[in-house]
Amino acid sequence: MIRLASSSPTRAKLLQSAGIEFVQECVDFDEDKIIATSAKNFVYKATLGKFEANLKAFGYEDFPLLVADTVVTSSGQILRKARCADEARNILMTQSQSVTSIITCMIFQSCEMNIIDISKTEYLFDAFDMNDVESYLSSGEWRGKAGACMVEGFCKKYIKSTKGYESTAMGLNTDLLRRFLF
Numbered sequence: 001m002i003r004l005a006s007s008s009p010t011r012a013k014l015l016q017s018a019g020i021e022f023v024q025e026c027v028d029f030d031e032d033k034i035i036a037t038s039a040k041n042f043v044y045k046a047t048l049g050k051f052e053a054n055l056k057a058f059g060y061e062d063f064p065l066l067v068a069d070t071v072v073t074s075s076g077q078i079l080r081k082a083r084c085a086d087e088a089r090n091i092l093m094t095q096s097q098s099v100t101s102i103i104t105c106m107i108f109q110s111c112e113m114n115i116i117d118i119s120k121t122e123y124l125f126d127a128f129d130m131n132d133v134e135s136y137l138s139s140g141e142w143r144g145k146a147g148a149c150m151v152e153g154f155c156k157k158y159i160k161s162t163k164g165y166e167s168t169a170m171g172l173n174t175d176l177l178r179r180f181l182f
Contacts, residue, residue, distance in 0.1 A: 001021045001022065001023065001063055002015075002020065002021070002022045002023075002063055002064045002065070002066050002108075002110075002181075003022065003023050003024075003025065003054075003058055003060075003062075003063040003064065003065050003066065004022045004023070004024045004025075004026075004066050005025070005026040005027075005050065005051075005054035005058065005065055005066060005067045006024070006026055006050075006066075006067060006068060006171075007024070007026055008068075008144075008171055010152075010170050010171050011068060011170075011171045011172045012024050014167050014170055014171065014172045014174050015172070015174065017174070018167075018174040018177070018178050019178075020174070020177070020178070020181060022066070023063060025058070026050075026054055026067075027053050027054055027057045028053070029046070029049045029050040029053045029054075031046045031049070031069070031080075034046055034049070036078075039071045039073045039078050039101070039103050040103060040105075040118055042071050042078060043069050043070065043071040043103050043104065043105040043118065044105050044118060046069040046071070046105070047067055047068060047069040047105040047106065047107055048107065050067040050068075050069060051065070051067045051107045051109070054067055055109065060109045060110060060111070061111065064108060064109060064110030064111075065107075065108070065109045065110075066106065066107070066108045066177075067106065067107050068104055068105065068106040068107075068171060068172050069104070069105055070102060070103065070104045070105075070146045070169075070171045071102075071103050071146055071147075072091075072095075072100060072101070072102050072103075072146045072147025072149050073100070073101045073103065073147075074094050074095045074098045074099065074100040074101070074147070075094050075098055077094060079091045079094060079095070079146070079147035079148070079149075080146065080147070081143075081144060081145065081146055081147075081148075082142060082143075082145075082148045085137045085142075088137055088142045088148040089133060089137060091147055091148045092128060092133055092136075092142075092148050092149075093128070093133075095125055095128075095147065095149065095155075096125060096126075096127050096128040096158075097125065097126065097127045097128075098124075098125060099122055099123070099124050099125075100122070100123050100124075100125060100147070100149065101120055101121070101122050101123075102120070102121050102122075102123070102146070102147070102149065102151070102164075102168065102169040103118060103119070103120045104118070104119055104120075104168045104169075104171055104172060104173060105117065105118045105119075106172060106173060106177070108177065108180070113180065115176075115177070115180060117173055117176055119164065119165065119168040119173040119176065120164055120168065121151075121162065121163065121164030121165055121166065121168045121169040122162070122163040122164060123151065123155070123159050123160075123161070123162055123169070124159070124160040124161045124162075125155060125158045125159060125160065126158045126159075126160050127158075128158055132154070136153075136154040141153060141154065142154070146171075149169075151166060151169045151170065152166070152170055
């Protein structure tokens with residue numbers, strides 16, 4: 001049993017699918033104050049900040065602690081979580097017909113081991129249909145998603161090619177984590 005220090009329902013589903021038992025509880029960390037020079041630097045700082053906040057709140061002695069964060073980049077831009085539908089539309093259009101990189105950092109701490117991983121999955125997306133974009137925006141599913149991106153949802157039919165693990169793009173490299181836990 002591990003502690004998933006994330007409120008993400010997608011990360012919880014990934015752990016369930018991977019057969020990893022967990023409890024899900026976390027304390028918040030404000031990512032907006034992070035200043036970073038690159039996407040990898042940003043995602044590492046965000047994950048480390050979450051790790052430190054949750055380590056202080058929960059420790060790792062009763063349950064190993066797992067934290068993660070994800071960032072999306074396309075066309076040389078870091079695409080953070082959209083605050084409104086207009087911002088989400090602009091972020092999505094940056095990814096349309098472009099290579100989009102989804103970078104996830106995870107930190108796992110138990111009494112026996114400490115894992116820090118930064119993994120990247122790249123997608124080449126076809127042109128997004130504007131009617132699909134508007135429908136997706138209306139659904140609200142983009143809320144809380146790095147880069148407003150859902151490779152398991154909206155973006156799936158637009159994927160032309162992939163390099164990397166889908167679980168990384170969804171917010172947690174369960175392929176790597178499983179190797180250490182089982």
